[in-house]
Amino acid sequence: MERDDLHLDEAYSRAANHDEAHGVAIRKKIWMVTAILTAITILEVGLGIMIKQGTDLWPVVKWSFILLTGVKAAYIVLVFMHLGDEKKSFKYVILVPYILFILYLIFICVQESSYINEMFEYFNKM
Amino acid sequence: MAAHAEQVDNKTLWGGNGSPFRISYGKQMMWIFLVSDALTFGGLLTGYGYARHTHDAWPIGEQVFRSLPFTNGDFPLIYVALMTFILIVSSVTMVLAVEAGHRMDKKGVTKWLLLTVVGGAFFVGSQAWEWSHFIHGSHDGAVMISETETARIVHHGEEYKLQSYQTGKVLAEGDAALAQIREAKEEGRVMQGANLTENEYGHTHYANFFFFITGFHGFHVFSGVIINLIILLQVVRGAYDKRGHFEMVEKVGLYWHFVDLVWVFVFTFFYLV
Numbered sequence: 001m002e003r004d005d006l007h008l009d010e011a012y013s014r015a016a017n018h019d020e021a022h023g024v025a026i027r028k029k030i031w032m033v034t035a036i037l038t039a040i041t042i043l044e045v046g047l048g049i050m051i052k053q054g055t056d057l058w059p060v061v062k063w064s065f066i067l068l069t070g071v072k073a074a075y076i077v078l079v080f081m082h083l084g085d086e087k088k089s090f091k092y093v094i095l096v097p098y099i100l101f102i103l104y105l106i107f108i109c110v111q112e113s114s115y116i117n118e119m120f121e122y123f124n125k126m
Numbered sequence: 127m128a129a130h131a132e133q134v135d136n137k138t139l140w141g142g143n144g145s146p147f148r149i150s151y152g153k154q155m156m157w158i159f160l161v162s163d164a165l166t167f168g169g170l171l172t173g174y175g176y177a178r179h180t181h182d183a184w185p186i187g188e189q190v191f192r193s194l195p196f197t198n199g200d201f202p203l204i205y206v207a208l209m210t211f212i213l214i215v216s217s218v219t220m221v222l223a224v225e226a227g228h229r230m231d232k233k234g235v236t237k238w239l240l241l242t243v244v245g246g247a248f249f250v251g252s253q254a255w256e257w258s259h260f261i262h263g264s265h266d267g268a269v270m271i272s273e274t275e276t277a278r279i280v281h282h283g284e285e286y287k288l289q290s291y292q293t294g295k296v297l298a299e300g301d302a303a304l305a306q307i308r309e310a311k312e313e314g315r316v317m318q319g320a321n322l323t324e325n326e327y328g329h330t331h332y333a334n335f336f337f338f339i340t341g342f343h344g345f346h347v348f349s350g351v352i353i354n355l356i357i358l359l360q361v362v363r364g365a366y367d368k369r370g371h372f373e374m375v376e377k378v379g380l381y382w383h384f385v386d387l388v389w390v391f392v393f394t395f396f397y398l399v
Binding site for chain 1: 143144145146147148149150151152154157158161164165168169172173175176177178179180181182186188203207210211214217218220221222224225228229230293294295370371373376379380383384386387390391394398399
């Protein structure tokens with residue numbers, strides 16, 4: 001028996017195809033984003049080599065690493081994974097719950113581990 | 127791409143027989159699976175962050191990962207940086223494979239997908255080497271100075287040094303270092319490598335999380351390589367020319383990009399900060 005519910009799916013899949021002219025523009029965008037990701041990574045490696053853990057500037061470097069990693073993640077998800085080309089409602093379905101949840105998870109992990117850290121210190125001093 | 131989507135009225139869009147998101151069932155489900163897998167890794171990484179912040183002293187990645195295969199020298203974080211670079215490059219080749227698929231260019235897809243498989247295989251092999259080196263330990267092992275401090279034994283010729291894994295500072299040099307090392311050997315406080323109960327780099331949590339997180343990730347890369355190989359075979363057999371679209375390549379491409387994305391985060395939070 002042939003499935004009769006996937007005709008639109010096939011149409012959606014084929015709608016994604018493009019011709020060579022579009023291909024040139026898209027490939028250019030891919031290489032641009034690759035260059036941006038490489039530049040960010042070189043910056044991170046350079047900062048990491050110059051400013052070591054334990055020095056005064058380290059917290060600045062650490063947070064810039066985390067920020068830059070977020071920027072890289074955004075480029076990979078929106079351009080390489082083509083989520084930026086999907087319909088806005090679908091983009092939100094994927095990104096909004098996940099980001100909200102992860103932000104909460106990070107908050108609760110930092111909160112609770114700080115508390116446990118203080119307890120370790122306190123009981124070790126006793 | 128859905129960039130040139132025609133404006134369809136809501137009744138048709140939501141009338142059934144297809145996703146109102148204008149996306150095929152398979153692609154949508156791959157995205158939902160990736161969200162679930164991202165939650166898994168999010169949980170693992172936050173668990174790591176939690177365990178790490180319950181301790182003040184923690185090994186520095188730059189001090190632990192210093193070796194390069196086939197060499198005896200000192201190259202802090204170089205091999206991991208190379209692995210990261212290769213994985214990102216394999217992600218780029220994957221995007222190019224998907225783009226070739228969108229032009230029904232079978233030869234292009236074959237070329238770029240093959241390069242992606244090679245990059246992925248390199249990464250898995252490298253990670254396996256990293257594991258074996260982590261377990262084997264540094265050249266001379268390390269001294270467990272206290273519950274919170276371990277120092278790597280560094281020696282060039284006859285010059286000995288003790289360098290802390292937790293701060294990177296040189297704790298002792300020359301004769302003072304030799305004396306500490308001898309004393310530690312007598313008291314059984316010299317350790318090399320990692321086993322199921324302790325490791326030379328620091329707290330047991332460090333090795334536990336290293337193996338768990340990179341192991342889970344490496345397993346995903348490995349399965350990704352296998353899946354990419356299978357789809358590559360399908361491409362070569364002409365299965366997608368018949369279908370009229372190379373969307374399967376795009377779907378496994380999504381999985382591959384996810385694997386790369388997770389590594390970017392693991393690399394940042396485990397090796398860098």
